[in-house]
Amino acid sequence: MKDSVTSLSDETFQAMMDWTPTFATMVGLPGWDDRLDDLxxxxxxxxRARLADILSRVDTSDEDPVDKAVIRHQAESIITKIDAxxxxxxxxxxxxAPVAGLLGLASQVDFSQRLGEVPRFLDQAATRLLNTDRKPVSRHIANGAAHLERFLASPRQEWEGEADLRPGFARFREVLLSLEGRPDEQAGLCWxxxxxxxxxxxxxxxxxxxxxxxxxxxxxxxxxxxxxxEYAEIGSRVWGTTDVPEIFRRLRTELLWDDENxxxxSAVEAVxxxxxxxPQWFGRLPKAACEVRFVPEMDREVAPLAYYMDAALDGSRPGIYFLNPLGATVRSRTLSEVTAFHEATPGHHFQLTIAAETDLHNVRKFAFIDAYLEGWGLYTERLADEMGLYSSDEQRLGMLSLDAMRAGRLVVDTGMHALGWSRQQAVDYLRENTVMTAPEIDSEIDRYIETPGQALAYMVGRLEILRVRDEAATRLGDRFDIRAFHDLVLANGPVPLAALDSLVSAWTPSP
Incomplete structure (x- = not known):
């Protein structure tokens, strides 16, 4: 590979990490440990200017076509978010949210060298809020302020060190409370x-x-x-009824956890x-281990129900599947196995760790391409059924529950942001068509409002991975090897879906 091509990849990766330096620290990449985002x-x-310059050169470079596709996507992606x-x-x-996100990461990422950046970060976040023609949703202002109030009332956290950071967070909370918000009826970007x-x-x-x-x-x-x-089919086996509303009712009120332990x-056993x-389904396995842990107590009020944290490149930290035990006894145990397969094995742990352990350039290992990343996670939820991993039909109902959530996301995300739906319309749709509880629906809807479009990536990515797999199996017939297919998908790192199609097509040429 020529120096100029390597330089283009290096430039892009540098820009990616400058956009989110805490991610670099999380995966163990040196050079960004003393920095926070520039807001x-x-x-x-x-x-943006740096990325636009990269885009002006990528098409005429002699870069590998897949590298070129990733570079183009990453540059355009960050520009899109800046412009939005x-x-x-x-x-x-x-x-x-920048400030809430900082608090969520602080206990997970080394902050010792970047504490001096926190006041600047808070000031920039406040300045952007005070000098804009965009209004946050009123309930989100109250929600963010309450989160900061809980932090300010909590005992001093280990990550704060000796720095006196809390006055800055208190000032930011006051800025939040001074803002004029927009109503729930105007929740989407289209407003x-x-x-x-x-x-x-x-x-x-x-x-x-x-x-x-x-x-x-x-x-x-x-x-x-x-x-x-599908609900009717499996519900008939579990409860002897094909009435979907009744199946939904029972899923919301029965099969709940006895306690958080x-x-x-259950998660440990599933993993x-x-x-x-x-090994029967993957030729290449991750070297790094995957541990299952509870979300740290301080973060449980705002953390998602489950998430995965990448293993450190130097082996100092395994991949970690975090479970949030908050409200365990009112949550369905049917979601246990499907979530473990998505977040840990063979989901994000396999995907992110295998890519990190390849010889690919960092721009390929760590590209932020949600359709691939979350599409793979959702793909593995159904793959797990092929692998014989679900322990019961109850757990398969959990698989359907998360499928419905991701399908529902396509409806409500576009409903709010493109069609002008109110927040309540989105809530009502998920209540009627998924088994999520009211608190889960509230949390999901607020997430969709704050990250427009991200929730679409899951199902779109899953359907595309299934499509290219089915086409490969048709072309190869008896020669199709599911282990080789999975190795191809994972060993190339995150790629745009069109690039994935090209990779699989090249692997399975037409006779």
Missing amino acids: GVDGHQAL RLVEHTVAAGLS LPEGEQNYARLVRDYTTTSYTPAELHQLGLDLIARLRE DMLT ARAEAVA
Whole structure:
């Protein structure tokens, strides 16, 4: 590979990590340990200019076609997010908001060298909120302020060291409370300046396809209808009824956890079972281990129900599947196994760790391509059934429950951001068509409002992985090897879906 090509990859990766330096620390990449995101307008525009320059050169480079596709996507993706100016109205307690995200990462990432950056970070976040024509949703202002109030009332955290950071967080909370918000009836991007065009660009970014919001909305409606047939089939075996509303009612009120320790035990057993049979389905296995842990107590109020943290490159930290035990006894145990397969094995742990352990350039190992990353996670939920991993039909109902959530996301994300749905319309749709509880629906809807388009990536990515797999199996017939297919998908790292199609097509040439 020529120096100029390597330089283009290096430039892109440098820009990616400058955009999110805490990620570099999380995976053990040196050079960013003393930095936090630059949220200022000037900083964003300077980074945008760097990325635009990269884009002006990528098409004429002699870069490998897949490298070129990844470089182009990463540059365009960050530009899309900068232009959407989400930082100016993203304030809720979830990890998407800059300040809440900082608090969520602080206990997970080494902050010792970047504590001096926190006051600047807080000031920039406040300045963007105070100097914009975009308004956050009113309930998110209250939610973000309450999260900060809990932090300020908590005992001093280990990550704070000797730094006096809390006055800065207190000032930021006051800024939040001074903002004028927008009502729940105007939850989506389409109610904000340039909202429709920003959402269309975010849809292209997160799905890496040309799907329109209207097409994705209809796709979600169609998938939800088909899932009801599967609910009836499995529900008849579990409870002797094909009445879908009754199956939903029982899933919401029965099969709940007795205590949080049972939740942890079930996840550990599911991961171990998946690891035992993985060699039959994957030729290449991750070297790093995957541990299952509870979310740290301080973070449980705002953390998602489950998530995965990458293993450190130097082996100092394994991959970690985090479970949030908050409210365990009112949550369905049917989601235990499907979530473990998605987040840990053979889901994100396999995907992220195997890519990190390859000889690919870092721009390929660590590309932020949600349609691939989350598409693989969702793909493995159904793959787990092929692998014989679900212990019962009850757990298969959990698989359907998460399928319905992801199909419902296509409907409500596009509904709010493109079609002008109110927040309550989105809540009502998920209540009628999924088995999520009211608190889970509230959490999900607020997430979709704050990260427009991201929720679309899961199902779009899963369907595309299945499509290219089916086409490969048809072309190869008896020569199709599922282990080799999975190795091909994972060993190339995150790629746009069109690039994945090209890779699989080259692997299975037509006779």
